[in-house]
Amino acid sequence: MDSFDLQPDEAVSYCQHCGRETVHRIEIALRETTTRDEVAPENAKHARKPVRTALCEACGAKSHQSRFHGD
Ligand SMILES: [Zn+2]
Secondary structure (H helix, E strand, O other): OOOOOOOOOEEEEEEEEOEEEEEEEEEEEEOOOOHHOOOOOOHHOOOEEEEEEEEEOOOEEEEOOOOOOOO
């Protein structure tokens, strides 16, 4: 097993670009939904979705991780 020296905001996950597990920097941001199709009027108050983004520290590729599905 490879061992990673992880910071609190880092995580090991699979990078499609690298084709292997790498260290990713995790960022969680509230993204305001601007696409009207995504937001029904009754859901407008929930228009801000937390989006978790992982930035591969090996190649710099940014990938969206699991979105929080509001169901
Ligand atoms: Zn990568």
